[in-house]
Amino acid sequence: MIYEQLASLIAQALNDELSNEEVETLLEKPKNSEMGDIAFPCFTLAKKLRKAPQRIASELAEKLQAEEIQEINVVGGYVNIFLNQEKLTNHVLHAIMNNKDQYGSSPSRKENVVIDYSSPNIAKPFSMGHLRSTVIGHALANIAEKSGYTAVRINHLGDWGTQFGKLIVAYRLWGNKEAIEASPIQELLKIYVKFHDMAETDESLNEQARAAFKSLEDGESEALALWKWFRDASLTEFETIYQILGITFDSYTGEAFYNDKMKPIVAELQEKNLLTLSDGAYVVEMDDQMPPCLITKTDGATLYATRDLAAAVYRHNEYNAVKTFYVVGNEQSLHFKQLFNVLNKMGYEWANELQHVPFGMMLKDGKKMSTRKGKVVLLADVLAEAVDTAMLNIEAKNPNLEQKALVAKQVGVGAVIFNDLKNDRMNDIEFSLEQMMNFEGETGPYVQYTYARISSILEKGNYKDQSLDFTALGEYAWPIIVMLEQFPLTVQKAFLLADPSQIAKFSLHLARAFNKYYAHTKVLNDDEYQQMKLAFVHCVAIILKESLRMLGISAPNKM
Ligand code: ARG
Numbered sequence: 001m002i003y004e005q006l007a008s009l010i011a012q013a014l015n016d017e018l019s020n021e022e023v024e025t026l027l028e029k030p031k032n033s034e035m036g037d038i039a040f041p042c043f044t045l046a047k048k049l050r051k052a053p054q055r056i057a058s059e060l061a062e063k064l065q066a067e068e069i070q071e072i073n074v075v076g077g078y079v080n081i082f083l084n085q086e087k088l089t090n091h092v093l094h095a096i097m098n099n100k101d102q103y104g105s106s107p108s109r110k111e112n113v114v115i116d117y118s119s120p121n122i123a124k125p126f127s128m129g130h131l132r133s134t135v136i137g138h139a140l141a142n143i144a145e146k147s148g149y150t151a152v153r154i155n156h157l158g159d160w161g162t163q164f165g166k167l168i169v170a171y172r173l174w175g176n177k178e179a180i181e182a183s184p185i186q187e188l189l190k191i192y193v194k195f196h197d198m199a200e201t202d203e204s205l206n207e208q209a210r211a212a213f214k215s216l217e218d219g220e221s222e223a224l225a226l227w228k229w230f231r232d233a234s235l236t237e238f239e240t241i242y243q244i245l246g247i248t249f250d251s252y253t254g255e256a257f258y259n260d261k262m263k264p265i266v267a268e269l270q271e272k273n274l275l276t277l278s279d280g281a282y283v284v285e286m287d288d289q290m291p292p293c294l295i296t297k298t299d300g301a302t303l304y305a306t307r308d309l310a311a312a313v314y315r316h317n318e319y320n321a322v323k324t325f326y327v328v329g330n331e332q333s334l335h336f337k338q339l340f341n342v343l344n345k346m347g348y349e350w351a352n353e354l355q356h357v358p359f360g361m362m363l364k365d366g367k368k369m370s371t372r373k374g375k376v377v378l379l380a381d382v383l384a385e386a387v388d389t390a391m392l393n394i395e396a397k398n399p400n401l402e403q404k405a406l407v408a409k410q411v412g413v414g415a416v417i418f419n420d421l422k423n424d425r426m427n428d429i430e431f432s433l434e435q436m437m438n439f440e441g442e443t444g445p446y447v448q449y450t451y452a453r454i455s456s457i458l459e460k461g462n463y464k465d466q467s468l469d470f471t472a473l474g475e476y477a478w479p480i481i482v483m484l485e486q487f488p489l490t491v492q493k494a495f496l497l498a499d500p501s502q503i504a505k506f507s508l509h510l511a512r513a514f515n516k517y518y519a520h521t522k523v524l525n526d527d528e529y530q531q532m533k534l535a536f537v538h539c540v541a542i543i544l545k546e547s548l549r550m551l552g553i554s555a556p557n558k559m
Pocket of ligand 1: 158
């Protein structure tokens with residue numbers, strides 16, 4: 001990687017005043033490409049060395065020499081570097097031709113990264129927030145694998161808690177087996193809402209619900225059977241969404257799994273003198289003026305946080321992960337701060353490797369997109385609509401396409417996923433089918449379309465995979481070479497920042513750069529360079545496809 005190499009060269013020339021990593025973070029792209037390919041600003045060093053930046057830059061420029069460097073200029077406090085384009089071009093493209101989709105992959109580290117994502121609640125609709133978590137978490141798992149880690153994909157289902165006591169009581173009073181079997185989540189939600197309405201005037205219902213949850217916690221068989229049925233039926237509904245998205249998990253151990261693992265945790269908190277009695281409930285007092293973290297209620301019942309504590313300890317013993325990402329909406333920020341704070345107080349150093357990966361809301365026409373406003377907006381319907389729109393597009397533009405249904409699904413779903421991942425995850429995102437399907441916009445279909453375009457060029461040109469000399473590629477290819485060179489670094493950055501938008505933006509820039517190149521260059525003109533140009537665009541296609549794959553999006557050859 002040229003940035004890494006350059007950074008170590010510069011660090012050396014500076015007699016290690018700065019570390020390689022420090023130099024690397026300082027490297028930047030000059031304002032325009034006529035000034036150079038890479039710039040190193042000397043202002044930070046000027047303070048440190050008490051020397052004029054210009055002088056540091058000149059001295060540094062004297063010392064820098066490498067075969068990848070063509071020319072060095074000092075402008076103000078900057079060292080501007082022109083790279084040797086021919087050498088670098090061959091270097092990058094041969095690396096891609098030799099490694100194919102493994103280009104940019106790190107060697108296996110034999111270390112686990114846990115990703116806790118999707119995690120919907122049983123008997124409740126799969127919300128837009130859960131969709132975001134699913135899409136972001138899936139991409140992060142792929143990015144972790146590309147970075148050499150073993151990804152452990154966990155769906156921490158919301159399948160435990162006092163609400164299941166209410167559901168059991170509601171079912172016994174008003175439940176209809178056939179209706180629930182036909183449409184589990186909708187029906188279960190209906191009786192759950194009814195329970196709340198009725199409980200407003202009938203306090204005994206809440207009493208019954210507490211008793212029902214107690215019997216569930218104690219493993220009483222009838223209650224357990226109902227719970228299991230609610231869970232299985234809900235999961236079947238969730239699975240249809242995972243199937244459309246092409247997503248799988250390594251584990252569905254949700255909150256219920258920790259039912260028998262909380263007692264030892266509470267005992268440990270007690271032993272470590274961390275529990276305070278507050279109105280009959282046990283809490284852990286927090287640092288930084290956070291409200292206390294509730295561990296057990298007055299009646300001894302445990303909470304969401306108690307289960308997350310047990311889960312963190314269990315997972316540490318089971319997976320010993322070097323990093324854990326909790327992909328959960330930013331409205332749960334306080335919960336995770338409290339969770340990490342408690343683990344810290346318990347003396348667990350590994351708690352520092354746990355990270356909440358928050359994200360913003362999904363909006364429609366500028367308003368929060370709710371799954372339950374009057375009537376339920378089913379996520380499966382939203383996805384189906386995207387696929388239908390893609391189908392209409394195909395019918396209008398390419399009615400003879402083979403495997404239309406499959407391509408429509410890949411494009412429709414790709415549009416939804418890309419729309420989610422292209423911006424910083426903290427931003428709220430607007431759900432507009434029209435915009436996300438626009439073939440010329442900053443969209444998934446645009447990147448997919450560019451990939452399909454290259455595939456058809458390769459087919460027309462009878463491309464044969466072979467190693468070539470790329471020296472005569474020409475100046476229009478250069479911006480693309482620079483990008484391809486940056487791909488491995490982009491993957492690393494996406495992992496470090498837990499930010500799939502790094503990859504999505506990269507794929508957009510690469511697609512745009514390719515289309516610009518293609519507008520300037522006749523690739524299929526049967527000259528002596530045709531195979532070389534085809535090999536070059538093939539490299540672009542490999543990286544576009546690999547980028548989309550990491551995001552969880554397919555790349556059809558034709559669309
Ligand atoms: N089921 C929760 C919800 O829908 C999300 C769980 C996230 N993961 C966790 N370990 N707390 O709000």
